[in-house]
Amino acid sequence: MMFIPGIIIAVVTFPGVIIHEAAHQLFCRLCGVAVYEVKYFQFDLTTQGYVLHGGTKNFGESFLISVGPFLLNTLLCFLICIPASLPYQVFGDRNPVTYALLWLGVSIGMHAFPSTGDASGLWEQAVASAKKLNILAIISFPIIVLIFVANVLRVIWFDALYGFFIGIIVPTFIFKHL
Amino acid sequence: MCTYCSRDFNEAKAPLIHGIPTCNDCYQKLYRRPFPTWLTIAALLAIAFVIFGFWYNRNYFIAYSKVKFAAADFRRGDLTNAAVSARTAANLFPNEQSVGILADFYDGYLQFVNGNSAQAIPYFERCLKIDPSATFAKFLLAQAYVGKAFDESNYSLMYASAQGITNMAPVNVNSLLTLASSAACLYADGRGNRYAMEANGLIEQAQRIGATNSDVYADLYVQRIKYRLATKKIISPDEYTRLFPESTNRGKQ
Numbered sequence: 308m309m310f311i312p313g314i315i316i317a318v319v320t321f322p323g324v325i326i327h328e329a330a331h332q333l334f335c336r337l338c339g340v341a342v343y344e345v346k347y348f349q350f351d352l353t354t355q356g357y358v359l360h361g362g363t364k365n366f367g368e369s370f371l372i373s374v375g376p377f378l379l380n381t382l383l384c385f386l387i388c389i390p391a392s393l394p395y396q397v398f399g400d401r402n403p404v405t406y407a408l409l410w411l412g413v414s415i416g417m418h419a420f421p422s423t424g425d426a427s428g429l430w431e432q433a434v435a436s437a438k439k440l441n442i443l444a445i446i447s448f449p450i451i452v453l454i455f456v457a458n459v460l461r462v463i464w465f466d467a468l469y470g471f472f473i474g475i476i477v478p479t480f481i482f483k484h485l
Numbered sequence: 486m487c488t489y490c491s492r493d494f495n496e497a498k499a500p501l502i503h504g505i506p507t508c509n510d511c512y513q514k515l516y517r518r519p520f521p522t523w524l525t526i527a528a529l530l531a532i533a534f535v536i537f538g539f540w541y542n543r544n545y546f547i548a549y550s551k552v553k554f555a556a557a558d559f560r561r562g563d564l565t566n567a568a569v570s571a572r573t574a575a576n577l578f579p580n581e582q583s584v585g586i587l588a589d590f591y592d593g594y595l596q597f598v599n600g601n602s603a604q605a606i607p608y609f610e611r612c613l614k615i616d617p618s619a620t621f622a623k624f625l626l627a628q629a630y631v632g633k634a635f636d637e638s639n640y641s642l643m644y645a646s647a648q649g650i651t652n653m654a655p656v657n658v659n660s661l662l663t664l665a666s667s668a669a670c671l672y673a674d675g676r677g678n679r680y681a682m683e684a685n686g687l688i689e690q691a692q693r694i695g696a697t698n699s700d701v702y703a704d705l706y707v708q709r710i711k712y713r714l715a716t717k718k719i720i721s722p723d724e725y726t727r728l729f730p731e732s733t734n735r736g737k738q
Contacts, residue, residue, distance in 0.1 A: 322531075329524060341515040347524065361515070387531070390538035394545040398581060408538045411531065482549065 313461075317348075317355040322411055323418030323470075324348050324356045326383060327376040331358040334375030338368040354424075366436035366444045373429040374450070377419045381473055384416030388474030396479040409474060416470030426454040487511055548574040548584060555591060568595045586615045590622055597625060600722055602632025624653060624660075631663055638719075640670040661691040662706050669713040681714050 317324050325347045335342045341361035348356050363369045391408035394400035421429070430451050436444035457465055486493050487508035499506035507515065539546075551574035558567035568591040575581070575588035593608030609626035612619055627650045634643035647667035650660040665687035672680035688707055695703050709725050712718075720728070 325524070325527075329520065332518065332520070336517060339516060341512075342518040343515065345518070347521075387535050390535060390542050393549055394542045397549060398545055398578070398583075400542070400545065402541075404538055404541045408535065411534070485553070 312352070314350065314352050314355065316417075318350075320414035320417050321348055323380060323414040323416070326380055326415050327418040328356040328358050330376035330379035331360070331372060333379065334372045335360045338363065338371055340368060340372065363432075366432055366441050366447075369429060369432045370443060370447055373421050373425045374454075377421060380415050380419035384412045384419065384470060384473045385477060386412075387415065388412035389478050392475045392478035393482050396475055397482070412474040413467070413470035416473045417466045419469060419473070420457045420466060421454050423455065423458045426451050426458070429454075489514075544577045548577045548581075551577075552584060552587060555587065559591065564591065564595045564598060567591045582615050586612050586619075590619075593622070593629070594625065597629055597632070600632070602629040602636060605629040606633060624650065627653065628659075628663065631667065635670065640667065640674050640676075640719075643667045644671055656694060658691045658695045658703050661687045661694070662703060662710065665691065666706070666710050666713070669710045670719055673713050673717040673719045675717075684710060684714055 328345060328347045332342055332345050335358065340363055342358060343361065344357075344359040346357050360372065363372065387408055391405040391412070394402070394405050395409060429447070433444045433447050433451060437448070457469075460466075486506060487499055488505050489511040490508060492499075492508045492510075494506075494508075499508060500512065501507070551570040555567045555570035555574070558564070558570060568588070571584070571588040571591045575584045578584055589608040589611045593605045593612065596602075596605035596608065606626065606629045609622050609629060612622040613626065616622075627646060630646040631643050631650065634640070634646055644664075644667040647660075647664040651664045654660040665684040668680040668684040668687065672678070672684060688710060691703065692707070708729075709722070712725070713720075
């Protein structure tokens with residue numbers, strides 16, 4: 308297993324980091340939550356991007372803001388890779404346009420999972436909301452656990468595998484079964 | 486005083502957002518914070534690039550849909566359209582062997598069922614050159630050689646080729662009837678009664694296998710072989726169809 312420092316992966320896949328933070332910002336805006344500061348990308352060993360936002364009115368908003376990047380990055384990864392996945396996977400095409408699309412799409416897909424910071428914040432709010440019998444909060448526990456697991460599995464390139472799965476495997480599967 | 490822009494409210498209290506004094510302008514900026522221009526431009530460029538990607542790789546999508554259509558046509562028994570679609574796909578990617586082999590197979594099959602065995606041979610040979618393990622193409626190629634030999638009235642070669650098919654598929658109705666047909670041709674050509682006996686034996690053997698899966702196509706083939714044995718006349722499938730219009734069996738010798 309090859310170990311590459313996170314900052315290098317973030318630099319190579321910087322569009323994914325930018326889209327991840329933009330997704331947090333977008334969902335803050337959709338939920339009417341104040342955004343104080345956004346850093347779309349920075350050269351930092353631990354945090355390559357962040358969004359500082361205000362408090363939310365309910366757990367639903369917190370959940371959406373936290374998992375927003377997962378939804379948006381996954382969707383964009385799929386859409387961007389569509390024009391490249393069929394030529395790449397079915398015909399074995401290796402032209403530069405196909406490679407560029409795959410790089411862009413998979414980079415975005417790789418950064419779909421919320422960070423452990425996002426998951427920790429969400430966990431605290433889920434615990435508080437679950438005590439008030441909030442259904443979404445109760446349902447979200449296994450999802451938050453999955454986010455933690457996904458973050459742990461980054462050491463074995465789970466994020467990259469997810470990007471390849473959404474960007475290459477899923478579109479190819481759909482094309483084959485159309 | 487506004488924490489963000491330092492606007493002074495003098496004696497009045499600045500509105501608090503999460504306990505932080507914030508003026509109305511900053512409040513709007515915070516809640517409807519715009520995306521930076523560079524990000525908007527980058528997003529538009531990315532959309533343009535994806536559209537360009539679709540255009541640049543369009544032939545792959547056209548070829549793939551043609552291959553899909555060809556497979557659907559083939560399943561429906563519309564070989565003509567299957568061959569046209571597959572050939573269109575192959576022409577888009579002349580160097581793509583996986584599409585080329587499909588187009589050659591459909592073209593060869595179309596020629597074969599239309600009774601043009603000699604024309605079918607090069608197509609099947611090209612298929613097998615790319616994929617020597619393509620069993621069905623191998624089988625059809627052998628059938629096409631039998632057909633070619635029949636067309637050239639070379640019944641000894643026809644019989645030898647049919648024996649090859651029987652070796653390939655010994656318990657197959659089609660291969661047994663092809664050998665029966667070849668034996669019937671040799672009998673009709675005056676090579677001796679043993680070929681008539683062999684043909685009848687092979688027909689019985691084929692009927693025993695085919696009894697479980699009634700095949701009209703095979704029944705018509707049997708009728709033509711029996712006609713050959715009874716009359717000692719070797720006629721083409723077209724002539725046979727003219728003599729017996731109820732028969733629609735084509736492509737068999």
